[in-house]
Amino acid sequence: MLRLALVVVPLIAFAGCQKENPAYCMDNPGKQGCPPDAPSGGPCMSNPDCTNTPGFPVCDAMDNGGTCVLCTANDHALCTGTTPVCDNHSCVACTRNDDCGTGGLCLPSGACASSDNIIHAVSTAAGMDVPGCGNPGTECKLERALTEVTASKNVIKLDDAGPYTPDTNNFVVNVNVTIDARGAVLHHKADNSPVLMINSDKSVTLFGGTIELAHGTNGDGIQCAANATLTVDTTTLQFNDESGIDASSCTLTVTNANIHDNSKAVGTTFFAGIEALKGTLTISRSKLVSNKGGGITVTNGTFVVVGNMFLSNGDPMANAGGVSFTNSPPGNRLEFNTFANNKSTTGIAPGIQCLVAGFKAQNNIVWSNTGNNPTGVQVGGTCVQSYSDIGPPAIPSILGIDDGTNISSNPMLIDPTMDLHVKAGSPVQGKAHATPADLMGIASQDIEGHPRVVPADLGAYVVPAQ
DSSP states (O other), X not given: OHHHHHHHXXXXXXXXXXXXXXXXXXXXXXXXXXXXXXXXXXXXXXXXXXXXXXXXXXXXTTSTTOEEESOBTTBOTTOOTTOOEEETTEEEOOOSGGGGOTTOEEOTTSOEEOGGGEEEEOSSTTSBOSTTOOBTTBOBOHHHXXXXXXXXXXXXXXXXXXXXXXXXXXXXXXXXXXEEXXXXXXXXXXXXXXXXXXXXXXXXXXXXXXXXXXOSTTOOSEEEOTTOEEXXXXXXXXXXXXXXXXXXXXXXXXXXXXXESOOOSSSSOOOOSEEEESSEEEEESOEEEOOTTOXXXXXXXXXXXXXXXXXXXXXXXXXXXXXXXXXXXXOOEEESOEEESXXXXXXXXXXXXXXXXXOEEESOEEESOOOSOTTOOOXXXXXXXXXXXXXXXXXXXXXXXXXXXXXXXXXXXXXXXXXXXXXXXXXXXXXXXXXXXXXXXXXXBOXXXXXXXXXXXXXXXXXXXX
């Protein structure tokens, strides 16, 4: 019987080479690349051995003598879209340009743009203004690059620091495009126009770059027209006479932005860092600082404002301090933000002014904002404030917007006029009303990328450990 066993085992192993799954999986249930009903057999030797294993079509001959897996570094056809890279037999997002092949770009979504997708632009006189430009060595001017965009060649990379200045008044985007502006500066040419104009019905992603110094009427950093979709990631918008971004019936998403010192025009008409009329605004992990017309204003639009800091926005004559929301439809969110040293005119709360029926804001810090209101009230309007640190003073009971869960304790900001990090031992630590499900997606990290966990802290910054 022993002699028989010695003969049979090699035969099973040999037969297993033609199967889709190695015997290794039988001995190690749950191993990456092994389905739960793995049949017995020997290791795979090539991809055809894995054809009957749904989801694991690639044979990694170096893994335990041959294991069927989802992908390898050299064989990753199933890794597409926002997970184009194979890492440890799993498809993941790219994190650097090197993940995307020679001349490729890693996009904010985690997807790759190959060299064939990219149009190169430069700010210098060497930039070409001829059809077909855009390859290394024949770089376009940015205005020309915007006319070279096609369905397959739809990423523009700005190859130098600039400043990029258009030949006409401003840069007009009339195509669906992604613009990699990392390290570049964009200006307009003529007064009374924005730097960047996103036309109606277009879908645009801008990542990196600085948009600045628009002057005069319509002197916004970016204007986004009706039914356009604009995604802004890791971009600075600064020193524009009107708003950093003016969005009208636009779907606007902003992440990791620095929006400061806008509304610089002389006079008594003030503009917010972001002004949204109708449409949808989603903003997270961004800093809005010293925008004279307020941090954000939304009128008749939907807003999701999570994990941002609002510092020194507004003016004693402005109609908004930190944020102002008016007559918004359902579907809104205002959570994990920090407001300090914002200012507003009489009758307007300098921290949060919110006139949205049936809406509740929560998990915010609203502290030491000022204005022309002699009572020092921090929040106003009809929106209920919940699980937040608000003061001084606490929300006056006459307003009827305190649901009884708020505190009014010094949050121990490092400096309410300059630095809104929170000191260790702050009373806001662990005070957020949030389940693990609430801390997924847009609320999963603080403004600096630190993970939020239950019990979560109030405000934009996770409190450091003592």
